[in-house]
Amino acid sequence: MEKFQIRTDLALEAQERFREDHVEIPGVKIDEEYRKDTDIRITRVIIETENGSRVMQKPRGMYLTLEAPNMSVPDEAYHREISRELALKLKELLGGDEEKSVLVVGLGNWEVTPDALGPDVVGNLLITRHIVNEYGMAAFEQERVNRISAIVPGVMAQTGMETLEILQGVVDRTRPDVMIAVDALAARSTRRLNRTIQISDAGIFPGSGVGNHRQALTRETLGIPVIAIGVPTVVDAATIVNDTMENLVEAMSQAESLKDLGYTLSQLDASEKYQLIRELISPQLNGMFVTPKDIDETVKRIGFTISEGINMALQIG
Amino acid sequence: MEKFQIRTDLALEAQERFREDHVEIPGVKIDEEYRKDTDIRITRVIIETENGSRVMQKPRGMYLTLEAPNMSVPDEAYHREISRELALKLKELLGGDEEKSVLVVGLGNWEVTPDALGPDVVGNLLITRHIVNEYGMAAFEQERVNRISAIVPGVMAQTGMETLEILQGVVDRTRPDVMIAVDALAARSTRRLNRTIQISDAGIFPGSGVGNHRQALTRETLGIPVIAIGVPTVVDAATIVNDTMENLVEAMSQAESLKDLGYTLSQLDASEKYQLIRELISPQLNGMFVTPKDIDETVKRIGFTISEGINMALQIG
């Protein structure tokens, strides 16, 4: 049965649709842990097969989600917890403890507040590659140092270039061992905005993020592993309409006077429903997003938390 | 009959609701002119009576609206036209040609892209007050010079103060003859985003703008005339839901298979409808706004156009 496609960058949300329907997805493994002391919930979604990938509409790989309900609240100690948890998970995905050359990419448009997360993160990183290249490890009084470089490639409207083109070129020339790409995501539901961090080894794929990448940033296209870190900071405006529709059916089937209506609506078959929703979505909503009014403080805070997590994960020796 | 209250800062939109219903509003005068060469439409709404004010939910005063469909397009010559038109209207509201001391206020939060319009405008103004105060008119090689000062007061989350408190203090101390307050507005419809400039002598009133001023900035509260210049850069997220609802009724009464449904919905009485919509609006949508993805370029461009308009209007001698 075809469902109306609602865009989400979160694997967590992709699988929730099925959970609601009590459907198990072959080729997709899910497990959850909950940290009572910090109120952080970690969900691990592993898409193992092509079939799983097709159903979830996400590439194969591991998707870790940290849900921290108070992530947009200014509580320094709590944010340090999140950074630490993020660092642990990042280390897991980075694998081995040998020295690495890591290129961190701050995706998104720094001039649009909810899309400035990636650039913000890069602005707080400890950059070491040029120092190691020039002075060697000695400069750090440590035996082992990761060589960390970073770039903020901008978005296509600013550069006229695909992000992939720029990054392929930079990877060719500077030969990092791994890329960490940080991006602002689009969530399916406003409830998840600014309280979830997704970490994945599957890279960044077309149509994701606020800035709508058109070409995938993955091991296939870049030749090195790509770890993606994302936080949903916007919801597609069209999504809101779908929510309304669902709320409407729900409301109708409860209110006595509307029961018939609710019944009729829920009786529509999939293609009728799809047709209906397409008509409801005003064409002006294309290219529009929904975001909270205090998004400036939130993005600044979460950006700092993520950069601290990356700094911790990359500190070795 | 009670209508579901949709928030709009545009008098033009407020009156449209009535026009749709073919209702004339006593105490409200409306006239329109259309510039064929520039495709700019100017609507003048004058709210003359308390009754008109109550119906329109806007204070008494004159509301001029410039609609320029291509305002967000990068066409320099066209923007110069808009600046010129804006300057003319501003001069009309400023009255007389004698020298004035003018305080321009850039309302809004410069860290949230669609709310940065006011601060952007102030950043491009020719500021003269301190030069006139120190060196006299001579510095400008003109006989008459307006003394122009400007401030970006920030929003309450940044300052802990009401914008009104700050501006009252500044007006007390620097005694301008008139205030021009520039603000990003919330429109009723996405169709109007970034293509409309509203100029009004009624000031800025509670609940308007992206930043939700809580206290009015008017001649009553500040002791000097307050000319407001606003451009809708966002739509309240809740508004989108209402649009959907209306589209739904519309769609249902057209599609054959849904006709009954549309009929039933449009049969609901006002309070039922109101109740239904309230239930449809997710509480998470409060404090959320909808804005286009390319809002950064648009705000920069329109901000420049408005500052040029103000610069022209204030240049005398």
Add this chain to the structure above:
Amino acid sequence: MEKFQIRTDLALEAQERFREDHVEIPGVKIDEEYRKDTDIRITRVIIETENGSRVMQKPRGMYLTLEAPNMSVPDEAYHREISRELALKLKELLGGDEEKSVLVVGLGNWEVTPDALGPDVVGNLLITRHIVNEYGMAAFEQERVNRISAIVPGVMAQTGMETLEILQGVVDRTRPDVMIAVDALAARSTRRLNRTIQISDAGIFPGSGVGNHRQALTRETLGIPVIAIGVPTVVDAATIVNDTMENLVEAMSQAESLKDLGYTLSQLDASEKYQLIRELISPQLNGMFVTPKDIDETVKRIGFTISEGINMALQIG
């Protein structure tokens, strides 16, 4: 004997000129403490009399200086130490432990990197006044909460207004108990750049800072105590010339072949010397400043350290 006037905002530097000459200044008390563990040196200069004030060219009051040689280095733990030390000293100057309403002012021009310190500090503060005013203490789950407000007034070229005018107005209307004004300072010597924090209860006085305030921000002009926090981020370009001159005399009296020259120069009387230096200073140097190339990172880091110090000092209950 008249000395060539070199501008410095640091009381510490003002008294050093005399120390070099082994002159004690009547009406000025100085004591020093040194924290071996943190390598922070704290100097307390108290200007007690009008005579002391005249000699030091600084208003009467207490001037505390924290010198932390590594303040521009990215070492989080070390910066936390500095914040803590700053908080202690601030509390001392703020006096009593009763609830207060505090207005923090971020002086300077946010568009000129070394002058953006004040605005940067304000951007990281916990603002509480509007929340206490609206919801009471309850919102903070504490018995006592300081009401903290903040403003970034801009500089005269941006506003056309004296900073004093703006702040007098804001103080009149919002009635804080005390003002904390943060500003980027001009140091006498490049050695002191970005490694010194001066805290004073004497306020901010004309000609200080990068932005050249022309009117004093003091208890006299504002009606409330004004605590100034400053960090030297620039050196006046003209100062460099004077340094050169002094280095020249020094060098000449040491190099054998130049001894006569050094002798002749040091023989010049004060007015001749003054005349000579005036001729050496290129008029283009007026309004120019000297600052390090990595000033962006330094200002960001120190700004954060100071805002943390203020946050700690103002947290009570």
Add this chain to the structure above:
Amino acid sequence: MEKFQIRTDLALEAQERFREDHVEIPGVKIDEEYRKDTDIRITRVIIETENGSRVMQKPRGMYLTLEAPNMSVPDEAYHREISRELALKLKELLGGDEEKSVLVVGLGNWEVTPDALGPDVVGNLLITRHIVNEYGMAAFEQERVNRISAIVPGVMAQTGMETLEILQGVVDRTRPDVMIAVDALAARSTRRLNRTIQISDAGIFPGSGVGNHRQALTRETLGIPVIAIGVPTVVDAATIVNDTMENLVEAMSQAESLKDLGYTLSQLDASEKYQLIRELISPQLNGMFVTPKDIDETVKRIGFTISEGINMALQIG
């Protein structure tokens, strides 16, 4: 005879040193034109031979300098003149009128005001490459359209990478026909700050600009012609010291009482002089620059003027 090496990025200043000494430089051609109506002076320095290159300490190539004394003044019409003049010269260096793919590079650090010129210019460009690639020329309703792309690569402290590495990669992947690199320069003299634009086909070479590129951006390193556009926005702090020294000798040989001294100083041989100046330069001055206080407005204004010039030059069809 060895001269104390003063750093300048301007070929105009490099040749002035020789002009003062009435020395003609073999292999270097210079001619000047002066536009009386606009008060713009254009100097063309062509370094034709290796010898000329060695003497001038600049690579072979053409260096065009536009001197416009009022370039930092806010006069829109005048700036339009400069943009037009710049566009003409750019077209000359770009050669032929056939369609091109042009990559514009905004060098420098956008977080340090005088170094933000390059990034500012890129922010105002009309970017077309992605539109042509996706929709073809048709999108522009023109027969011929240049494909314009742009990047702001950041500085090494931000990226850990050489600018050259990043740009080589981007050029490899996107294959532009020509690069235009915009950079803030260091001038020899404060008199030239913010009133001179240098355009050259010799590229950008090590040690130039505020950000100190270490590797050349030239046709040799990038494989495509590199046109450099630069404006001096800073003077090296060490330069100021040398100026003082020269002013000192000058002053001394004029003031009666100091005549002997001036004489003695000018009698020093080159190595003595060099030694003396080295001693005078405080080591703290390394990595410091001198810039005017109003550099924010100036950089914004000149950046806009240059981006307009580039936009005009690249508009064809």
